[in-house]
Amino acid sequence: MATVLKPQSVSPRLATLSRILDHPTVLSVIFMLPAASILLLFLTYPLGLGIWMGFTDVRIGRPGVFIGLENYISLWYDGVFWLSVFNTLLYTTVATVLKFGLGLWLALLLNHSLPFKAFIRAIVLLPYIIPTVLSAIAFWWIYDAQFSIISWSLERLGLIDRYIDFLGDPWNARWSLIAANVWRGIPFVAICLLAGLQTISPSLYEAAALDGANAWQRFRHVTVPMLMPILSIVLTFSVLFTFTDFQLIYAITRGGPMNATHLMATLAFQRAIPGGQLGEGAAIATAMIPFLVFATVFSYYGLQRRKWQQGAADD
């Protein structure tokens, strides 16, 4: 008897449970819970905590007290900090311009009909897929003072008579790092822009050609406007990740020679983790936020504005 009753007494409860579970609002809350809790706990909270830590003198193993703007005031008079700001801006600007110039060129090349096109596209993306630190180690070795393959080749070709000190001289080191960053960034830009290029209908080019547009005019008045939406998003991402780059610098120069190549991210790490000054490191990291917001808004809206002007629907 009991065995017969049991399923009957359970099933209404189960049915109620499943009806509650099926209510869109209840289900939404349950579904959002894992993602929301991880992001709130490990992203939103540390973001606020980091800003707070910038106003304290917390060190590793010692809780800090609120010290107001002291960290920022000492950074204001800190030459190394301003050098890192300069380096970050230089690195971001030059690397982004080169990445987009060369990336767009590569995308245009790949948009031709080519033999083994899929294979070529696949190997082009390799620098982006391979762990940055590991390819950075290869660059470290390529830039070696004594055994650089670039110096060796140039010397053999008779172009230089002394090995280039790639990483020992501040400006050489900066250009070397920018070159490595551009090397890694080109595939991302090229493949994204190629995807954008492939959505442009060939008939547009034919129509423009029939109207007498030359190659440059077709590029300027067909390709560029059609690419603008995707270009603005790729640019935003690229600026953001170049600005906050850490691993490439840390792997190749660690900020050297004599702090000449520190970016804000590597300086923050240097002061906070090996240096133990968590508060000061957090202040440097927080100082990146206004730059980041500005760069993001600028690159995103600066380019999107054109889209609004053309009256394109918001997608």
Add this chain to the structure above:
Amino acid sequence: MTEAPMTETAKPVAAPMADSTGMAYLETLPRRVITLYIPLAIFLFVLLFPFYWMGVTTFKPNDELYNFSEHNPFWISNPTFANINKLLFQTDYPAWLLNTMVVAVAATFLSIFASVLAAYAITRLRFKGAQTVGLLIFLAYLVPPSILFIPLATMVFALGIYDTSWALILTYPTFLIPFCTWLLMGYFKSIPYELEECALIDGATRLQILWKITLPLAVPGLISAGIFAFTLSWNEFIYALAFISSSEQKTVPVGVLTQLVEGDVYHWGALMAGALLGSLPVAILYSFFVEHYVSSLTGAVKE
């Protein structure tokens, strides 16, 4: 160059209308060589040379490595496995590989689980404020790890998971979930809503619909998100550097960079072997799923 006239006539056949440039048949071969093949060859050479150099250095014996005058540095006269041998049996490299694998797989599964539910709720359940939540998740993707690692380091310490794999498994989803959710939202939107309506009318619950209709149709999206999340975890550096201190707990990128350099002595052969072996798992995965990588890369950008 002499075969140019012949190719000029052959070209229109080779360039059907499906060709995205449409007017490629107007180009002559010498022009194509200068404007297309030569620049492309230079691009490919520069993009691939570091990998070649990595491979060549890995298999070089030390006397060839540091003697460019007697040996052509571009080639190996006596290939050797000494560097790989040293890496595998005299360092913690196998442990780093295992750690990286465990962390990457666990973080990926955790992120995909959370992202599928979140993306489904945002695109299909359409609760109040779903659009705002979607935007917030996109903004979360724009918060770089370089800003978060200092406060996260203190949190990781306070939670007692410093120097364990848990520190990485729990923090990697902060950049994986926004990416995967954004990607999966795009995939879910592309699945016709009518299919779910049919199932609703037939009396299926939302969970059944997600499990039996939406997910099977979103398998390509799940694969894209999964392999990309795995690659991002494998490549992650700053958290692994800040949250792990003992050698046997490190991941491959951190271990190779910090443990293989003894003072001022750089073991370039072993370093390159570490870089090469550490790149292989991602490269192999990539070679199998190229199209998924490209679609997730461009899909995330195109919204």
